[in-house]
Amino acid sequence: MTSRTRSSRATAFGAGARDMTPLAGALAPLGFVIGATAAGTAMHPLVALATAPLIFGASAQLVTIRMLDSGAPPVLIVATVALVGARLMLYGAVMAPHWQGASRRWKLVASAFLVEPTVALGAARAERTADEADHRRYYLGAAIALWFAWLAATAAGLLLGARASAIVPDDPLRVLAFVALAVPAARASASGRRAALAAAGAALLFAGLPFGTGMLVAATVGVAAGLWHDGGAT
Amino acid sequence: MSALFVVVSCAAVTFALRASVVVALGERPVPATLRRASGYILPATMSALAAGALVPAGGSAPDLRLVIVALAGTIAAVRSRSVAWTFLAGLGAYGVLAVTGV
Numbered sequence: 001m002t003s004r005t006r007s008s009r010a011t012a013f014g015a016g017a018r019d020m021t022p023l024a025g026a027l028a029p030l031g032f033v034i035g036a037t038a039a040g041t042a043m044h045p046l047v048a049l050a051t052a053p054l055i056f057g058a059s060a061q062l063v064t065i066r067m068l069d070s071g072a073p074p075v076l077i078v079a080t081v082a083l084v085g086a087r088l089m090l091y092g093a094v095m096a097p098h099w100q101g102a103s104r105r106w107k108l109v110a111s112a113f114l115v116e117p118t119v120a121l122g123a124a125r126a127e128r129t130a131d132e133a134d135h136r137r138y139y140l141g142a143a144i145a146l147w148f149a150w151l152a153a154t155a156a157g158l159l160l161g162a163r164a165s166a167i168v169p170d171d172p173l174r175v176l177a178f179v180a181l182a183v184p185a186a187r188a189s190a191s192g193r194r195a196a197l198a199a200a201g202a203a204l205l206f207a208g209l210p211f212g213t214g215m216l217v218a219a220t221v222g223v224a225a226g227l228w229h230d231g232g233a234t
Numbered sequence: 235m236s237a238l239f240v241v242v243s244c245a246a247v248t249f250a251l252r253a254s255v256v257v258a259l260g261e262r263p264v265p266a267t268l269r270r271a272s273g274y275i276l277p278a279t280m281s282a283l284a285a286g287a288l289v290p291a292g293g294s295a296p297d298l299r300l301v302i303v304a305l306a307g308t309i310a311a312v313r314s315r316s317v318a319w320t321f322l323a324g325l326g327a328y329g330v331l332a333v334t335g336v
Contacts, residue, residue, distance in 0.1 A: 029321050047237045054245035059280060064244045066283070074240045081244040084279050085251045086271075092255030099256060111253035172303045175287045176324040179304055182280035183311035183320070192277045199278035203285035208294060215282050222278025223271055230270055 012134045016121065016141025023117045024149035030058050031150050033177045035157020037062065041069040045158050052154035056147065057115055059084050059181050061154075066174070080216055091119045095139075098126035102136060110136070113143030195226030299336065303328045 031052065038048035043065065051061040060081045067077045091114040099107055122139035129135055186196035199222025206214035284304060288296035303324045310316075310323030 026317055029317050033321070043237055047241055050238065050241050051244075054241060055248050057248060059276065060244060060248055062283065063279075064241060066287075068237050068240060074243065077240055078243050078247055080279075082247050082251065083275060085248045086275050087273075088248060088251040089255045092252055096256045104257065107256050108253055111256045112249055114252040114256075171287065171290075171297070171300055172324060172328045173321075175284055175300050175304050176307045176321050178280050178284035178287060179307040179311060179324065180317045180320040182277055182284055183308055184315065185280060186277035187312065188273070188277075192274060195274035196277040196281035199282040200285035203282040204289065204296065207286055207289040215279075215286050218282035218286070219275070219279040222282060223274045226274030226278065227267075227271055230274075 012137035013141035016125070016138035016143070017145035018141075019121055019138075020117065020142040020145040020149075023121075024146050027058075027117070027146075028149060028153040030177060030180055031153025032157035032160075033173045034058060034061050034065070035154040035159075036161035037157075037174050037177065038065045038154075039158050039161025041065060043068060049151075049155055049158055052151045053147065055081075056113070056150065057085065057088070058177070062174075062177060062181075076213065076216070083216070083219060088114055091115070094119050094123055095126075098123065098132070098135065101132050106136070110139060110143070113140075113147060115146070117146055118143045189230075191226045191230040194229040195222040198222045198225030299328065299331050302331060 034052075035048070038051070039045070041048070048065065051064055055061050055064060063080050063084050064077060067080060072080075092111060095110070095114065099110065102110070118139065121142045122135065125138045126132075126135040182196055186192045199218045202218035202221040203215060206217050208214065209217065285296075288300045288304060290297050306327035307320045307324030311320040314320070
């Protein structure tokens with residue numbers, strides 16, 4: 001391997017990490033709140049921290065922590081996480097055409113980091129360059145930078161969560177974390193807004209259902225409302 | 235069943251969702267209905283969770299203070315598109331409510 005090749009690899013990897021830094025900074029409060037939320041539950045701190053590197057997704061982590069804390073059955077928790085994470089398949093569909101030349105092992109490793117910011121940066125880089133090795137290294141640089149930042153933010157929330165809770169109770173933080181995730185997703189289209197409003201209304205209506213099943217029903221109502229509105233609009 | 239097992243199971247599910255299309259279906263198109271539906275799953279689920287979190291444990295009606303916090307956060311999120319401003323606005327509203335004794 002020549003020094004120029006090594007330099008090129010390091011440059012692409014570093015560029016990915018560098019481009020991810022502002023995004024990771026913007027998402028850090030969310031990771032902190034997830035950690036603080038977990039600190040307010042009966043979960044073991046290390047188990048709560050493990051959600052960050054293993055699940056690596058704000059919505060799925062929040063669902064897992066909240067449902068574990070409410071005593072929901074494990075099957076229901078996993079099913080809800082599958083529902084929440086279904087969109088991850090689409091991220092795979094976005095990146096798959098760009099990774100066709102990669103080995104199966106590389107694809108498996110890279111897949112573990114598929115979230116909104118890594119897909120956004122990785123797909124944009126892939127469309128700018130024909131050098132597949134370059135944009136794959138760029139993707140990994142961005143992904144690993146976000147992974148470490150997310151882990152650090154969650155750990156900080158866990159460590160400082162008890163002190164934060166003394167100033168601000170968990171309830172408003174938890175509500176705001178869901179709002180911070182819901183609004184950007186809902187504002188993408190009129191049907192998305194319809195889905196969000198229908199789901200919120202249904203969640204209030206079915207709040208009394210046991211084991212968090214009301215949330216699952218509400219989410220289903222919301223998706224149906226979005227599809228119905230989408231079908232009517234097209 | 236331990237919490238760690240549940241977390242690992244959830245991690246396995248999310249990894250399977252991420253990797254399945256890349257490894258197995260990478261060259262085939264995603265079914266149109268699934269593609270459309272998946273666009274609504276995140277807003278619907280997060281809104282449902284946010285609305286559900288407005289109702290105190292064991293209660294049947296939303297907590298007015300949390301509703302105001304959520305509204306402040308939503309307005310800030312819509313206007314600023316910033317996670318940080320969402321939290322600042324919501325927590326600011328919560329602080330005002332706490333100081334005024336509402």
